[in-house]
Amino acid sequence: MVTTNALPEAVIRAQKLAKTYSLRFGRQKVVALEGLDLEVRRGEVFGLLGPNGSGKTTTMKLLLGLIFPTSGRAEVLGLAPGDVNANQRLGFLPEESYFYPFLSADETLDFYGRLFRIPRRERRRRVDELIAQVRLEDARRRPIRGYSKGMSRRIGLAQALINDPDLLILDEPTSGMDPIGTRQIKDLILDLKRRGKTVLMSSHLLADVEDVCDRIAILKTGKLEMIGAVADLLTVKDVTQIRVPNLDAAALERVKSALGDQAATADVSHPRSTLEEIFLRIVAQADARDKEGPKT
Amino acid sequence: MTTEGNSKLETRSSNQKPPGAGDASSSNFEFRVSSLPRRRFPVCGGVIGAIAAQTLRQCLRRKVLFILGLWLAVILIGLAVIPKHEPAERYHALVSLCLKTTSFFGVIVSVFLAASVLPEDRAKKTLSTLMTKPVGRLNYLLGRVAGFSLTMGLIVLVMGVAGWGVLRWAGASAERETGRTDLVAAKRGLDPTEIIRREGEKTKVVPESRAATVAGGGAQELVFEFREGLESLPEGVQRIEMLPTIATGAEMPQSQATVLIRNPKTGEKQSTDLLLDSDRVAFVDFPPSLVHAAEGVEVVLTCHKPGVFVRFVPGSFQIMTPSAPFEAAYAKALGLILLGLVLVIVVAVTASTFLSAWVAAMLAFTGYFFSLFQTVLVEHMQAISSSEHAGLFGTGIYEHTHGPVAHASDPLYIVAINKLFYGTLWLLTHIFPNFDNFSALGCLTASRDVPWAACGYAAILVAAYAVGYLALAQVVFYKRELMP
Numbered sequence: 001m002v003t004t005n006a007l008p009e010a011v012i013r014a015q016k017l018a019k020t021y022s023l024r025f026g027r028q029k030v031v032a033l034e035g036l037d038l039e040v041r042r043g044e045v046f047g048l049l050g051p052n053g054s055g056k057t058t059t060m061k062l063l064l065g066l067i068f069p070t071s072g073r074a075e076v077l078g079l080a081p082g083d084v085n086a087n088q089r090l091g092f093l094p095e096e097s098y099f100y101p102f103l104s105a106d107e108t109l110d111f112y113g114r115l116f117r118i119p120r121r122e123r124r125r126r127v128d129e130l131i132a133q134v135r136l137e138d139a140r141r142r143p144i145r146g147y148s149k150g151m152s153r154r155i156g157l158a159q160a161l162i163n164d165p166d167l168l169i170l171d172e173p174t175s176g177m178d179p180i181g182t183r184q185i186k187d188l189i190l191d192l193k194r195r196g197k198t199v200l201m202s203s204h205l206l207a208d209v210e211d212v213c214d215r216i217a218i219l220k221t222g223k224l225e226m227i228g229a230v231a232d233l234l235t236v237k238d239v240t241q242i243r244v245p246n247l248d249a250a251a252l253e254r255v256k257s258a259l260g261d262q263a264a265t266a267d268v269s270h271p272r273s274t275l276e277e278i279f280l281r282i283v284a285q286a287d288a289r290d291k292e293g294p295k296t
Numbered sequence: 297m298t299t300e301g302n303s304k305l306e307t308r309s310s311n312q313k314p315p316g317a318g319d320a321s322s323s324n325f326e327f328r329v330s331s332l333p334r335r336r337f338p339v340c341g342g343v344i345g346a347i348a349a350q351t352l353r354q355c356l357r358r359k360v361l362f363i364l365g366l367w368l369a370v371i372l373i374g375l376a377v378i379p380k381h382e383p384a385e386r387y388h389a390l391v392s393l394c395l396k397t398t399s400f401f402g403v404i405v406s407v408f409l410a411a412s413v414l415p416e417d418r419a420k421k422t423l424s425t426l427m428t429k430p431v432g433r434l435n436y437l438l439g440r441v442a443g444f445s446l447t448m449g450l451i452v453l454v455m456g457v458a459g460w461g462v463l464r465w466a467g468a469s470a471e472r473e474t475g476r477t478d479l480v481a482a483k484r485g486l487d488p489t490e491i492i493r494r495e496g497e498k499t500k501v502v503p504e505s506r507a508a509t510v511a512g513g514g515a516q517e518l519v520f521e522f523r524e525g526l527e528s529l530p531e532g533v534q535r536i537e538m539l540p541t542i543a544t545g546a547e548m549p550q551s552q553a554t555v556l557i558r559n560p561k562t563g564e565k566q567s568t569d570l571l572l573d574s575d576r577v578a579f580v581d582f583p584p585s586l587v588h589a590a591e592g593v594e595v596v597l598t599c600h601k602p603g604v605f606v607r608f609v610p611g612s613f614q615i616m617t618p619s620a621p622f623e624a625a626y627a628k629a630l631g632l633i634l635l636g637l638v639l640v641i642v643v644a645v646t647a648s649t650f651l652s653a654w655v656a657a658m659l660a661f662t663g664y665f666f667s668l669f670q671t672v673l674v675e676h677m678q679a680i681s682s683s684e685h686a687g688l689f690g691t692g693i694y695e696h697t698h699g700p701v702a703h704a705s706d707p708l709y710i711v712a713i714n715k716l717f718y719g720t721l722w723l724l725t726h727i728f729p730n731f732d733n734f735s736a737l738g739c740l741t742a743s744r745d746v747p748w749a750a751c752g753y754a755a756i757l758v759a760a761y762a763v764g765y766l767a768l769a770q771v772v773f774y775k776r777e778l779m780p
Contacts, residue, residue: 064428067777084430092428098421100350102357114346115429159425 011167011198012040012063016072019058019222032058034222035072040200045193047213047230048202054219056202057095060171063200064092077167088116091165095172097156101145105136105155108144109162116163130158134184149176157185168192170201174208180283186212210234243271343431344439351413351443352450360405360447364454367401371462382576383470388741390466394459395629395737401455402448402637403664410444410644411657414773423778434770441638441645441766448637456630460623486536486615488520489592491608505610510597512551512604520613521560523592535581536595537614542574543605549574551601557582561591572599572606621745628746629736635758636734640664642762643728646769649776667728677721729761 017036020029033055040046048056061067063074065082079086099108109130113123131140134154139147144155153176160168170189174182189199189212203209209216210230217227226233247255256263374393378386417423426436491502493509495516502508502518510518542549553572557580558565566583580595587593599606643663647656666673733754736746 061424061779064424066424066427066779082427084432087428088430090428092425094421094425096421098425100354100422102354107353111346111350112429114349115343115426115431117342 009042010039010075011042011077012038012046012200013075014038014059014063014072015074017059017062017069017074018071019055019062019067020070031222033062033069036219036224038217038224038227040198042198043193043196044214045189045199045201045212047209047216048200048219049204049206049209049216050202050219051204053221055222056219057171058222059219060092060169060200060202064090064169088163089166091160091163091168093153093156093160093168093170093173095175097144097152099144099152099155099159102143104143105131105140105147105158108155109158112159112162118163126162130161134158150178150181153177154181157188161188165197167198167200170199172203173201174203174205182208246270343435344442347431347436347439348442348446351440352446355409355444355447360409361451361454363401363405363451364458367397367455368458370397371459375462375466380470383473384577387463387467387470390463391740392737394455394463395633395735395740398452398455398459398630399633399636399735402452402633403640403661405451406444406448406637406640407644407657407660407664409447410440410641411648411660412653413440413444414645414648415653415656418778421779427778433773434766437645437649437766437769437773441641441762444641444645445634445638448641449634452630452634452637456626460626463622463626486522486613487610488595488613489523490521492519492521493517494519507607507609509605509607510599512599512606513602514598514600517596517598518608520595520597521592522595526587526589526592535579535615538578538580538608539576539612539614540572540574540578541607541609542572543607549604551599551604551606553600553606554598555580556594556596556598557586558594558596559586559588559591560594625736625740625745628748628751629740631751632734632736632746632754635754636731639729639734639758639761642765646765646772649769649773663728664731666724667731670725670728670730671732673721674725677718677725729757733757 014036017033017038018031019033020031022029036055036059038059048059050056058067062069063076063081065076065080074081076083077086077089100111103111106127109127110123113126118126131137134157136151136154136158139151144152147155157173160170168189170185173185173189177185186208189201192199193212193214199212201209201213213230215227215229216233218225252268256266256268259266371393374390374397378389378393380386414423417426427433431439487504491504491508493500493502493516508518508520510516542551551572553570555568555570556565557568564586566586568580570578570580572578582593597606640660644656644660647659651659733750736750739746
């Protein structure tokens, strides 16, 4: 299962990776990915961005060995995609959760744990912990077929973490999640990063990527359009922003006078909170109130 | 964002996250999962075992055991429909019904389960999650085969126990009704060495290929001399069965008869009177003190009723021997059925690696039914290859062997077509194993034990074919993309 082998500096490496699908007995070709050069370094959170049909999922399938490249080559954890030893140290959350519907959450996680040869006691402990983390305690013995999409995503996340992977591949991880689930995913990614794990994620929710990714690549119709560090890409170098507690009118006038000629183009306003922040704060307050309620 | 005062301006540096980004330490919804110990876990059950157990659970949750209800319904119908007037035949018919239905329902379930699993896993994309775990493609196939074999083992076990109960009950009740305890006795053919018809001083030897007929009225007698085949009789042989056919006018085809058992060397003899019914088995006891293998025995039959003709066709005599322990033979027969089902599963799983579920199921069914007739086909092939005028596809063989047909050898194009036909059959008889090897019905209905050698041969056959098929499946599956 988990080994102490040192990870290569480049955990994922793709060279001229290309995939063309043949349809209608080869009479029609669809280019899904074209000459992708990519390197994901150890310990970083890497985001694949792009509109629908840009090749994000195809890239992930290729890296997982679920499909074969038409040309080019790829390496995952220093091994060929799909290699059993690479899969031993890898976790994957697919875009949709594809599980056996007749199994419960408990049984699903136990089954995947067995595939990693985790001993029974360790597996039991791990399953309990993950079920608690994804907040499925009440539904852990119900068949997955009765789960909502969000619950399925949660169990999908839990199965991706069952082996404490060194590399986590997440395909649209926040898709179908409520704001709390979305926040959890982001927290998880940051936590994994702190622990030195590598994460490759795809998303078309730009805010999610911006929040957690170190570097991103943007794909468009199977071609790599841009790659770089998020911070570099987002920093607007010709604008300066100063944030201070609320200023009264006199203080604001003093600042404007200090700016001199530039005061005319200065944007003075109150910073906006995000809906996510407000939602999470309200839910947290309600939770706290519910907890205090019975005592009084 | 927090600041300590107006004088301190906060600058968003490149490595800080914007508001709303996960600040796990301050969040009420933090998500932290502990690490697993950094050690190599020992093998515990293994991947194949995990997939096999999962497959068994999958089968049980999909309610495949409903097939047991269908099977039981067929057995109950059989109990009601099979005639009761001949308890031994009824008993053997029930044995045959139990084994054949176990095999038939087993094949149906095996094929549909095994042929559909891989296409379904691909279509529902469960395979894409499974194969991102440390599961080799061969291990996946082996796990599935093992899981389905476990399922079928369970089904065969339940059918076997229930069938055993039915047979014990049917046997016991028949023995109670008839007062006989030899219903499940083993039998084997016992051909007379010579048959002589005597009428006064006149004697006539009946050719062995012809039926022996004796006229009623007491003037004629038939002498059956048994000099061979007695050597290997086990201890305790007491009884022979005769199957006469009685021709008469409008009267009931019955006749009183006297059977004289005589030792030709010592002249010692014993006489028995019995009633012969047409096409009903009659029993004659061999006194153990009188019958010795080295000396042979004569059976002299005289019919008393005038105007009737009692006929014995070749093969009308059977000798009873002590039966083998039924439970052991029945268990071995079920084991052979299970081996056959494992092979059916392997064939279906292999076919499903490159075909859709329905086509794979049809291919597996076709292979199974084809292999049921392998013995006949192989004989037919041998006849084609050894005949110069076999006719197209060997259709002329029957005509040739059953009458004087004088025509020249087959034209070249018929020979060519026959060779192609022969080659195709040869290929098919090698692709699919002969399923006669997995049937012990003959032994069970004759109350004989199933030889261990037959079981061993069947096991080797299954192992050899399974290795071949799974190697092919692995080659095909290894090159297949797992996402549709």
